[in-house]
Amino acid sequence: MTEETEQRGKAVPALVRAKKIxxxxxxxxxxxxxxxxxxxxDLPKSTVHGLCHTLVDLGLMMRVGxxxxxxxxxxLSWANAFEGQSDLTQEFMRIADANDLISKQAINLSILTGREVxxxxxxxxxxPLGVSFRPGVxxxxxxxxxxxxxxxxxxxxxxxALFADGWPEPWTRRSVPDLKTLLRELDETRERGYSIDDGQLRDAMVCFGAAVFGASDDRAIAGIAIGLLxxxxxxxxxSLVSHAVQSLAQKLSHRLGGNRH
Incomplete structure (x- = not known):
């Protein structure tokens, strides 16, 4: 291994900490x-203080009190750049805008980042679903x-492994309470072909989701969901919405070179 390759494989601690913040x-x-x-x-207060002030100077953070x-x-400029350059988001909007079966409901696209979407x-x-699906949320x-x-x-x-360090705080009384329950729901999702959030994020909201695949086809690269009151x-x-979300996910997967559906 060359010195250049070795250095390229090492994470820069300050950047890692800034991302965590x-x-x-x-x-x-x-x-x-x-x-x-x-x-x-679990960082020294002095380290966080210095990074926060640097991130404020760079416009990545702001003081609010x-x-x-x-x-x-x-x-926001990075989010806009991602949206403008990404085939994923561009193709999603083309497919979602052309959908004439689902007009009242919001259709959203998300990616998995660790234990969050x-x-x-x-x-x-x-x-009005009561939850904002703005890009970056x-x-x-x-x-x-x-x-x-x-x-x-x-x-x-x-x-x-995603939840080895603990479980997220529930958002509603119906939120998935533990890993065992989640694994059971994932089995049900695979069997049905679509997932369900039945008031787990917001009491008055039910969402149906489906996975989007790219050319590699080994795992999802994104997910599409449609929400109902x-x-x-x-x-x-x-029946209508679960079919629609699977159809949209399949169309987007095909646009991205995926053929798993």
């Missing part, structure tokens, strides 16, 4: 202080339809 600020949607970030990330920080506006695109609907993967759809394509051991859920709407 930005991830922590993105989770939960609330500003956080240096002390809280230091506790969450006394010793409180939030994600900064410069991050991050939303990268959304075709907005007219029904992160939510616990076990409670989301897209998260379960994507994790259902992963080996069991990898799913278990719980009062709209019945046998007919479940």
């Amino acid at each position: 930005l991830d922590a600020l993105s989770a939960g949607g609330k500003p956080k202080g240096v002390s809280e970030l230091a506790r969450m990330l 006394p010793n409180q920080f939030a994600v900064g506006p410069h991050v 991050m939303y990268v695109a959304c075709r907005r609907g007219t029904d 992160r939510l616990p993967a076990p409670f989301t339809a897209t998260g379960k759809a994507m994790m259902s394509t992963m080996p069991r051991a990898e799913v278990e 719980s009062g709209e859920v019945n046998e007919a709407s479940t």
Whole structure:
């Protein structure tokens, strides 16, 4: 191994810590202080303090109160660049906009980042679901339809490893309570061909999700979900929406070179 190759394989500690700080600020949607970030990330307070001020200077974070920080506006330029350059998001919007079966419901696209899903695109609907699917929003993967759809394509051991350090705090009384229950739901997802978030993220919302595959076909590269208000859920709407989300995921997979569906 050459020195250049060896160096290329090493992570830069300061960059890793900065990413952890930005991830922590993105989770939960609330500003956080240096002390809280230091506790969450098990880092020295002085290290977090220095990185926070550097990230503020770079526009990646901003001060929102006394010793409180939030994600900064410069991050939006990266999100816009990703959306503009990604075949995934471009093809998703083309397919979602052309769909004439589902008009009132929001259709969203997300990717898996560790134990969370991050939303990268959304075709907005007219029904108010009470949850924002803006690009960049992160939510616990076990409670989301897209998260379960994507994790259902992963080996069991990898799913278990994601939650080896603990389980996310529940969002509702119906949120998946533990890993054992999640693994059972992933088995059901594989058998059905689509996933269900039945009020696990928001009491009045039910989402149906399906996995999107790329050319490698070994596991999902993204997930699509369609949300309904719980009062709209019945046998007919479940059949319509579950079919629609699988059809959309299949079309997007084919556009990206995947043939697993």
